[in-house]
Amino acid sequence: MALLSIVLPAYNEEENIANTAAVLARLLEEYKIDYELIFISDGSRDGTFSEISRAAGENSRIRGAEFSRNFGKEAAIFAGLQMAAGNAVIVMDCDLQHPPQVIPQMWQKWRNGAEVVEGIKLNRGKESLAHRFSAGLFYRVMSSLINMDMKSSSDFKLLDRKVVDVLLTLPERNTFFRALSFWVGFRTESVSYEVQERQYGKSKWSFFSLMKYAVTNATSFSTLPLQLVTVMGIVSILFSVILFIQTLVKYLSGTAVEGFTTVIFLILIIGGFLMLSLGIIGHYIARIYEEVKGRPKYIVSRRTAAGEGKGAEEAAIPDGVGGEEQQVSEEGSLYNRLGQQE
Numbered sequence: 001m002a003l004l005s006i007v008l009p010a011y012n013e014e015e016n017i018a019n020t021a022a023v024l025a026r027l028l029e030e031y032k033i034d035y036e037l038i039f040i041s042d043g044s045r046d047g048t049f050s051e052i053s054r055a056a057g058e059n060s061r062i063r064g065a066e067f068s069r070n071f072g073k074e075a076a077i078f079a080g081l082q083m084a085a086g087n088a089v090i091v092m093d094c095d096l097q098h099p100p101q102v103i104p105q106m107w108q109k110w111r112n113g114a115e116v117v118e119g120i121k122l123n124r125g126k127e128s129l130a131h132r133f134s135a136g137l138f139y140r141v142m143s144s145l146i147n148m149d150m151k152s153s154s155d156f157k158l159l160d161r162k163v164v165d166v167l168l169t170l171p172e173r174n175t176f177f178r179a180l181s182f183w184v185g186f187r188t189e190s191v192s193y194e195v196q197e198r199q200y201g202k203s204k205w206s207f208f209s210l211m212k213y214a215v216t217n218a219t220s221f222s223t224l225p226l227q228l229v230t231v232m233g234i235v236s237i238l239f240s241v242i243l244f245i246q247t248l249v250k251y252l253s254g255t256a257v258e259g260f261t262t263v264i265f266l267i268l269i270i271g272g273f274l275m276l277s278l279g280i281i282g283h284y285i286a287r288i289y290e291e292v293k294g295r296p297k298y299i300v301s302r303r304t305a306a307g308e309g310k311g312a313e314e315a316a317i318p319d320g321v322g323g324e325e326q327q328v329s330e331e332g333s334l335y336n337r338l339g340q341q342e
């Protein structure tokens with residue numbers, strides 16, 4: 001029987017875990033889908049991980065891990081993909097803004113041969129004006145930079161085992177999950193859904209974190225800003241040729257002294273262009289620097305124990321760094337699956 005893994009990144013979501021786990025378990029049991037839930041606590045500072053451990057103690061199909069600090073949602077998603085054992089994996093938010101009712105549809109499409117099932121947003125849910133504006137700006141910039149329509153796409157999607165394995169072999173550290181699943185290709189279908197209201201707690205994104213996310217993702221996915229530097233260079237050259245001719249004509253006709261304004265103007269423009277170009281190039285160098293250091297995407301500090309009833313925190317495995325934890329996660333999931341088959 002095919003196993004469905006559901007990966008749920010969670011950052012300071014203590015109020016949501018128990019409810020989300022219960023809702024998902026009820027739904028999947030109703031549809032008779034063999035499942036496992038994988039909660040990744042992204043360095044939460046509240047009781048998120050104890051909630052996950054408690055849920056894992058009650059239901060052997062639930063597992064989880066805690067990061068040593070906040071590594072961001074992307075890292076949490078990849079840690080979940082790494083731990084997942086399913087033939088298909090669904091990634092969704094743990095605040096139930098991605099409606100669970102869509103899961104059976106995704107599952108059905110996968111059974112019928114789809115390898116990626118994208119969740120497409122019909123609306124954007126309830127948001128503040130500032131959030132709507134910054135998110136709108138973010139999607140416009142992203143869409144034009146990477147040539148994909150990002151506006152209605154989301155991190156809510158189902159991936160076939162093949163796709164998950166491909167994503168896990170990508171060596172890059174600055175990942176953008178949403179766009180990578182387009183980039184890898186495969187037979188893609190979609191289901192649309194209405195963004196729900198957040199169950200408990202509040203959104204983790206501020207204006208600045210969203211802008212930072214935009215710049216990081218744009219530069220990790222596109223080299224267009226670098227090409228922009230070339231374009232600016234060409235524009236400046238054209239401009240200077242025109243001014244050069246004008247200056248020469250003035251000199252030859254003996255009216256050369258004035259034009260101080262032009263000089264100031266030119267210094268400012270060229271200075272501005274140079275600084276901007278250096279900034280853009282610097283940003284890419286920073287990205288290269290980060291990639292070359294080869295640090296792991298995330299560090300796992302604790303895991304739930306692979307058994308029921310036990311307090312997971314005592315039996316937690318303290319080591320385990322992103323990318324080198326195949327062993328542990330395979331054992332864990334094997335145990336869970338054995339437990340499910342009686």
Ligand code: UDP
Binds near residue numbers: 010013071092094095
């Ligand atoms: N999240 C995370 N790490 C972070 C920020 C968010 O794992 O640094 C998780 C969060 O717990 C939630 C999901 O990512 O499950 C989406 O976050 P949120 O609901 O705050 O974003 P929004 O829905 O407002 O876009």
Ligand code: MG
Binds near residue numbers: 095203
């Ligand atoms: Mg949310």
